[in-house]
Amino acid sequence: MNIEQELISSIHKAFTDLYQHTADLQELKLQPTRKEFEGTYTFVTFPYARISKKGPEQTGQELGAYLQQNSALVSGFNVVKGFLNLEIADAAWLQLFAAIAGEDSWGQLAANGKKVVVEYSSPNTNKPLHLGHLRNNFLGYSVSQILKAAGYEVSMVNLVNDRGIHICKSMLAYQKWGGGETPESSGIKGDHLVGKYYVEFDKHYRRQIEELVAQGVEKEEAKIKAPLLQEAQEMLRQWEAGDPQVVSLWKTMNSWVYSGFEQTYQKIGVAFDKFYHESDTYLLGKDIVEEGLEKGIFFKKDNGSVWIDLSSDGLDEKLVLRSDGTSVYITQDMGTADLKYKDFGMDKSIVVVGNEQDYHFKVLFLILEKLGRPYAPGNYHLSYGMVDLPSGKMKSREGTVVDADDLVQEMEETAENYTRELGKVEGMDPDEAKRLFTMLALGALKYYLLRVDPKKRMMFDPQESIDFQGNTGPFIQYTHARISSLLRRAEEMGINYKAVEISKQKSVHPTEREVIFQLSQYTDKVRLAGEEYAPSIIAQYAYDLAKEFNRFYTEVSVFNADDEQLRDFRIALSAAVARTIRHSTSLLGIEVPERM
RNA sequence: GGUCUCAUAGCUCAACUGGAUAGAGCAACUGCCUUCUAAGCAGUAGGUUUCAGGUUCGAGUCCUGAUGGGAUCACCA
CATH class of the missing domain: 1.10.730.10 (Isoleucyl-tRNA Synthetase; Domain 1)
Incomplete structure (x- = not known):
């Protein structure tokens, strides 16, 4: 039983009977009556004065009288200007409650047969989770539960960013100053321990920059030339080349982080059906670049880099493959999009990511659309705003982050x-x-x-x-x-x-x-x-x-x-x-x- | 500079997508525990919805402009 719908259909009938007018059911809307007036539902008559050819107030009176006479739900009414306030009979409320109390699956909508994948959390493995991640995790988990209740079949996935320069920074600092400590030996939770060395790296790195600047090097150049950064980049190259020592350290430190994350996830009550790791997916997407070139959606510049021109969509040109043939962020994301569709065959794909990446996802979704991906219309970026502190934005370098565990x-x-x-x-x-x-x-x-x-x-x-x-x-x-x-x-x-x-x-x-x-x-x-x-x-x-x-x-x-x-x-x-x-x-x- | 986005009570947020006198909580003040949990309830006070125009029966909500925040515009992710 649905009081609103029954009222709407009675109003629809009233228009036919009173004014020989067939109203559009979609157009007829009720709103809750404001507290200072008698009644539960309010029908606004201003827009219908034209149809009744009478004033809004008189239209309200006529509709109210009709409803009171013809609908068992309506026990009374009053009209204030163009607002028709409807009072609902006690018997109707009781009947409504009986239906609610007897509903077996209260709050669960009928299954709609559609699949949706919600990707959220997606942390970097170089530092522990902070307040911003909490908003992401809570949102992702909650939206998943809501979609289940709304009748979807939901899968929750986590795309872990476990490779790249950031994790090499932690690794390098650990190698230099770690003294072989482990979560067990130090009693520090794994993700926090790795985070400690990320901070350690940054401390030394900044000192090197200052030294270079003191020697007269431009700041921008100093940032690139600092030996520590050079070393970290070299380490990343070694990782990509599969250097056993580097890979072994990478595995060890990541495993510390994972067990730390696992504890936090369990504590805050979020979970995932599947994990993706960027170390597995970062090479994906190159074949899609080929496909895009063949279809004439992408074009190649003289230096061999591949681009898409989105200026006709009001955006810029965007790089999709470097001149040396390696992937960029968006290349991988095209690849993982395909991968997710292969794994789940979903109708909707939601990614929970902060709004600083609005542009990235706009471009990504547009590309997938142009490539004619069947899942493209179901893509959605659940973009959320930053969490600010009274002191302003959280900055990990300035130590103003609020740690999730703490x-x-x-x-x-x-x-x-x-x-x-x-x-x-x-x-x-x-x-x-x-x-x-x-x-x-x-x-x-x-x-x-x-x-x-x-x-x-x-x-x-x-x-x-x-x-x-x-x-x-x-x-x-x-x-x-x-x-x-x-x-x-x-x-x-x-x-x-x-x-x-x-x-x-x-x-x-x-x-x-x-x-x-x-x-x-x-x-x-x-x-x-x-x-x-x-x-x-x-x-x-x-x-x-x-x-x-x-x-x-x-x-x-x-x-x-x-x-x-x-x-x-x-x-x-x-x-x-x-x-x-x-x-x-x-x-x-x-x-x-x-x-x- | 281009693009996107936000601006509502002292503070943190709402406002059912264009409807009535813009609502809650916190903070302040006043009442209510010999009846089921006072982490509660009732009340007082607090607003030119950043500003200026426009659209219409009607604007916090839509359009234009201004001001002020924020994001983004990498062969980073």
Whole structure:
């Protein structure tokens, strides 16, 4: 049962009966009535005055009267200027709730038979994950869950950038100054240990540049000529040539990083169905360059480099293959695009990458389109904005990055302190308490990063950003714990609220009606969030629902209801809210506790 | 400089894709725990939606321009 759709079709009929006009069903739109007016749905009549040949207000009156008479859903109406506010009958709300409570797969849309691949995380293996990666990981995981709920078959993949000059820098520094330390010997987590040497490299490298500049070398030239960089580049050449020593060190250090990443991924609750490694894929794409040349989409310059001219699409000329025949970034990406299609045969392919690469993906997708790839129309760059600190942009060289592991740990400590302060751990066994702290820490963090529209850049203040009150993850988690407590009590009292006959219910309290209304919006929100790739829609929804439930909770009493019928109805309503909170937060990758 | 993008309460964010008097949270202030978890609820205060034009019944939202942030324009990834 869908109240909105039924209302729309009644309005459609009203236009025919009253004005002999066939309205376009797509054009007829309802919006929620603003709080200061009576009613639930509002129909705007301004655009239809032309059709009725009467003023917007009179049109509203006529439509309202018609609906009240001809639709069982409409129990009353009022018209303010060109706004027709419709009040919905209690019986309709109850019927709607019965349908929701009885829905087996609530929140799961019907399978649409389409496959989608979501690529996210895609870290470099030269340093640990930081705050920016967290936004990426949470977004990628959440969008994947949302698309599953929207009916897609989803695969999550991670394209690890495990080769290149950056990892050689760490390797070189380790070779020079590492003294053979390992994660085991130093007690440092693998990715952090490798990151330490990346920083070490940069320190010495900058010193060399300064020395050269002091000798009168231009800064730009000094950056290239510094011996350390030369050595790192030489190491990269050795790696590509398969030098056993270099490859062995590369394998060792990468394995440290992987075990570090694995720990972090597990901690923050993200996972992947498949890993791709650039060391395997960096040679791909050259045959596509050939193909493009044959098709006349690419052209070769005198020095042998290959380009595409995108000026007719408002872009520039773009290099796709170097003059020495080696790949550039976009060459590989063409190759991996084909590879993914070969592996998954997906209808949609989403890459979660920061918006500093907007231009790159615009070009890449355009090329794949020109090459006539069957999957080209399904490509989508989920571009997200940077995470700024109060001090400005995060810069790894300036040591202003917020490390992911550190942040999570600090959050756990904050959660623990706060929870203990409130005296919520009494009677809780230590394991449950520990799980709770982690749940709250990650709930706060994930909600904070996901509630903002992905496209927008956002501000993160480590000192005060993460709160446990108000519009936060823990607020939603708390609401769930509250309801769980109600349901435990119902259980203890042996109440079988699932058997309640909702049709026997006589009336609906305004706050109950609001809760049912919120519940009824859920499916649409899931669909919308899937279309827009926007976890923020789900986050906002979960908050609104929790907020509405808390109002209900304080305004009416569940266990002191007038009669058992009403009591059981309210328990059932609460259970439906808990279920929806659980489902919606799971789409955000957030867990909710039974007590807190 | 070219292209793209953003600008909403002191702060962090919304605004259902053009609808009513622009909403939440934080911070400030006032109430509510002898009834189901006060990490809650109710309320007060806080706005020329950066600025100037335009489009129409109607603009935070669309178009033009300006100002100010950011990104990008490598034979880096």
